Amino acid sequence: MDAVNAPTQRPRGREAQRLETRKRVFEAAVTEFKRAGTAGADVGAIIDTAGVARGTFYFHFPSKEHVLLELERREETRIAKEFARFVARPHDLPGALRKAVQLVLSVERRVGAILFKDVLGLHFAPTRPPDDEWTDHPLIVLVVEEIGRARDNSEAAQEVDPFHSAVFFLLGLYALLTTTSDSKSVRAAMLDNYVTVALRGMEPR
Template structure:
């Protein structure tokens, strides 16, 4: 039941992200939009259910065949990182799958660590996106 809920809402989130990607955007905007959509999902489910579902990703009992590449949001984010790399906005050796995985794992970790919704959490999430972008973009 929980996995079915996850799949339905993940498809909804991916569809919304896909619509966002149809318009003008850059990588920071995509990352901020991903955060916004995940926060919206957390709000819809409630914090406890959200943490339980996120915990499934990191559970030692999760099915072995469960892979990031099976998740639409991950695939969309990885593709956007790859497009940014091809446009020369990121380091040449940026791995789009690692970048998407690192971002999503970090986002879920922050959301389960900073449970209180408010200015501190918002600030941490903004800094997280900024730090992620800086880690992918060459300086100068």
């Protein structure tokens, strides 16, 4: 059997125990963050729920922001997979950008409004833990590819820079969602207008 098709070996012994403990701590932290927000979360409540010592929490997550970073990465991986399935089918750039907005909003439904804003705010926080390269963020990578495809197909202007356009689009979206708390109908109209303005800035002259 080749390496590609070989079954994945599950961790055993101490490694399996470590991963199980980390999972319990993470899940307990997310539950507490949903209740009180990241800033108001009580580490004592987290360790009581997880059944671990305080030092164990900080061993796995040096700060509460590291829990947020882990949640952000998991959610981004999830929505990037859905976005990849969408763009594998026939589509255009407006459809792709609107799909990206829908998928980001789906995170709010999964984690709740309070934690959603904390996760988005992490992108702008001075206390954000050291980050990876942009290529380690799959949604950014896919949106860059989509804008590049649109430019190559003359759907977007030739002078458009796919990387900067994708980063501006996503960071602008995160900032908009972080700072607004309007009704769903008002926010929907605002987001639709946001996508329209973003597309207008990329359309061929």
